[in-house]
Amino acid sequence: GESVGLHLPTLSVQEGDNSIINCAYSNSASDYFIWYKQESGKGPQFIIDIRSNMDKRQGQRVTVLLNKTVKHLSLQIAATQPGDSAVYFCAENKGAGSYQLTFGKGTKLSVIP
Amino acid sequence: GAGVSQSPSNKVTEKGKDVELRCDPISGHTALYWYRQSLGQGLEFLIYFQGNSAPDKSGLPSDRFSAERTGGSVSTLTIQRTQQEDSAVYLCASSFSRREQYFGPGTRLTVT
Numbered sequence: 647g648e649s650v651g652l653h654l655p656t657l658s659v660q661e662g663d664n665s666i667i668n669c670a671y672s673n674s675a676s677d678y679f680i681w682y683k684q685e686s687g688k689g690p691q692f693i694i695d696i697r698s699n700m701d702k703r704q705g706q707r708v709t710v711l712l713n714k715t716v717k718h719l720s721l722q723i724a725a726t727q728p729g730d731s732a733v734y735f736c737a738e739n740k741g742a743g744s745y746q747l748t749f750g751k752g753t754k755l756s757v758i759p
Numbered sequence: 760g761a762g763v764s765q766s767p768s769n770k771v772t773e774k775g776k777d778v779e780l781r782c783d784p785i786s787g788h789t790a791l792y793w794y795r796q797s798l799g800q801g802l803e804f805l806i807y808f809q810g811n812s813a814p815d816k817s818g819l820p821s822d823r824f825s826a827e828r829t830g831g832s833v834s835t836l837t838i839q840r841t842q843q844e845d846s847a848v849y850l851c852a853s854s855f856s857r858r859e860q861y862f863g864p865g866t867r868l869t870v871t
Contacts, residue, residue, distance in 0.1 A: 678858060689763070689850050689862030690802070735801055745790055745857050746815055749801035 658756045665723040667753045669736035672717060676738040680747065681710060681721045685732045693721070693734075723755075731757045761785065763863035765851050771869045772841055780836045780866045784853030791834050792852040792860060793826055802850060808834060841870045 659665045671679065677698045682690035696703045696710045696719075703710050709722040719736050733752040740746045764783045772778050784791050793805040804818040808828045819825070823842075828834040838845055848867050852860040 680858070687864070689852070689864050691862070692859045695858055737802075739857065743857075744815075745792070745807050745809070745854075746804050746817070747792075747802075747860070748804065749794075751799075751801040 655751070656754045656756070658758060659726045660758050661728060662725055665721075665726045665730065665755055667721045667723075667734050667736075667755065669719040669721075669750055670717060671719060671736070671738050673738055673740065673748070674714075674717070675741035677742045678739055679710070679712060679719050680737045681708075682735045682737060682749075683730075683732045684735065684752070690735060726755075726757050728757045728759055731755055763851055763853055763861050765849075765863040765866050767866060768864065769867045769869075771871060774843060774870055775840055777837065777839045778841055778868065780838075780849050780851075780868070782834045782836070782851030782853075782863060784832060784834070784851070785861055786832075788853035788855050788861070789831065790854045790857075790860075791828055792854075793834070793836050794850045794852065796848045796850055796865070798847075805836070805849075838868075841868075843870045846870045 678695050680695040681693040683693050684690040694705045694708050694710050696712050701712050707724045711720045733754045735749050735752045737747040737749045766781045791808040794802040796802050806816040806826050810831045811828050823839045826836045846869050848865040850862055850865045852862045854860045
């Protein structure tokens with residue numbers, strides 16, 4: 647099976663509310679984790695990443711939290727907008743120095759206007 | 760600047776035929792990756808290039824799949840004797856470092 651997975655395949659959120667997308671991983675050797683956004687018909691787009699020696703990182707309207715104790719990763723989107731509707735993937739690399747990423751199956755976020 | 764481009768955007772082929780998928784990475788990106796995405800699934804790593812060399816080709820599903828990169832730029836993914844299970848979107852990405860990979864729009868392959 648995949649080492650990276652998601653708890654919820656779909657998530658519907660009211661516009662303006664905050665969204666939280668969760669992800670579990672199993673590779674303790676991963677040294678960074680990444681969130682990607684994929685809109686219909688397009689390739690994935692990098693959102694934010696976090697190194698394994700961090701537990702929180704903030705970007706513009708997004709925050710990624712890493713809990714290494716329970717091997718859990720989450721993406722928080724503040725004030726969700728219709729343009730945030732997409733499929734979100736978490737990914738982890740295989741280990742220090744590795745260029746290979748393992749992706750989860752994705753969570754589809756739908757924003758209700 | 761120009762992003763990663765892939766061609767063709769769509770390809771329909773008959774079972775048993777060979778196909779070639781092309782990727783033009785962002786200029787200056789030394790790393791290039793191929794992934795496969797089946798309907799409703801995540802991305803499956805196929806192969807990674809650093810320059811013209813492929814230090815990691817562990818994801819290629821069978822010996823029907825091969826890839827090359829020339830001039831540290833364009834890459835071609837070749838699938839021989841295509842099977843219906845090869846139907847998927849093939850995504851190419853490039854990067855300057857290990858972290859942020861820039862993806863192309865993908866090639867949708869349909870094997871009939």
